[in-house]
Amino acid sequence: MQVKTPSDSFTVMTDIVLPGETNILKNLFGGELLARMDRAASIAAGRHSDGITVTASVNHVAFTQAVPLGSVVTVEAAVSRAFNTSMEVFIDVWIENRFSGKRSKANEGIYTFVALNDDGSRKKVPGLIPTNDLEKERYDAALRRKQLSLVLAGKMKPNEATELKALFV
Numbered sequence: 001m002q003v004k005t006p007s008d009s010f011t012v013m014t015d016i017v018l019p020g021e022t023n024i025l026k027n028l029f030g031g032e033l034l035a036r037m038d039r040a041a042s043i044a045a046g047r048h049s050d051g052i053t054v055t056a057s058v059n060h061v062a063f064t065q066a067v068p069l070g071s072v073v074t075v076e077a078a079v080s081r082a083f084n085t086s087m088e089v090f091i092d093v094w095i096e097n098r099f100s101g102k103r104s105k106a107n108e109g110i111y112t113f114v115a116l117n118d119d120g121s122r123k124k125v126p127g128l129i130p131t132n133d134l135e136k137e138r139y140d141a142a143l144r145r146k147q148l149s150l151v152l153a154g155k156m157k158p159n160e161a162t163e164l165k166a167l168f169v
């Protein structure tokens, strides 16, 4: 099976924040941002696995910076590690000042997708090789995040999460 790199799944979605998408403070509503991140991540997971994918879990989201009405928002997503039938997708959210053009990181998120065959059965995904320091850092930490997510979902016993335990002992 073909091995891919994060560049093969890299996905960029740029859009503007409109009035119907904001909260009472006129900043982008959190759920709207999550949906945009999910869409970009879904495309990235589909590009890596060449097929149907579903969101299995949202492992982490940090809303570090509010996104004001009228902002130009760019969501970038790429597969950071492929496992057997699941993939971790890292999402970076940038906002751009329309007058100065200055770009700043607003949020990030980490989602897990599972690849499916047409009949809904799980599909094995191609391997992934990181190619630079950031990709290697995200790749190396992905197994710990997968184990944490599985423990929190009640799908793995804490004493089986060997990579995760190694952080603490």
Ligand SMILES: CC(C)(COP(=O)(O)OP(=O)(O)OC[C@H]1O[C@@H](n2cnc3c(N)ncnc32)[C@H](O)[C@@H]1OP(=O)(O)O)[C@@H](O)C(=O)NCCC(=O)NCCS
Pocket: 054, 055, 056, 057, 083, 084, 085, 086, 087, 112, 114, 122, 146, 149, 150, 153, 155
């Ligand atoms: C996601 C889904 C396919 C997983 O089904 P499941 O029976 O739990 O599948 P498995 O236990 O065989 O797990 C499949 C893979 O997902 C991973 N996985 C499952 N739940 C996970 C979680 N909470 N966090 C991280 N990985 C998870 C497993 O580790 C496994 O990975 P691997 O094959 O790479 O080792 C299934 O729950 C589903 O279809 N959910 C609905 C998805 C959906 O509709 N999403 C849209 C939002 S509503």
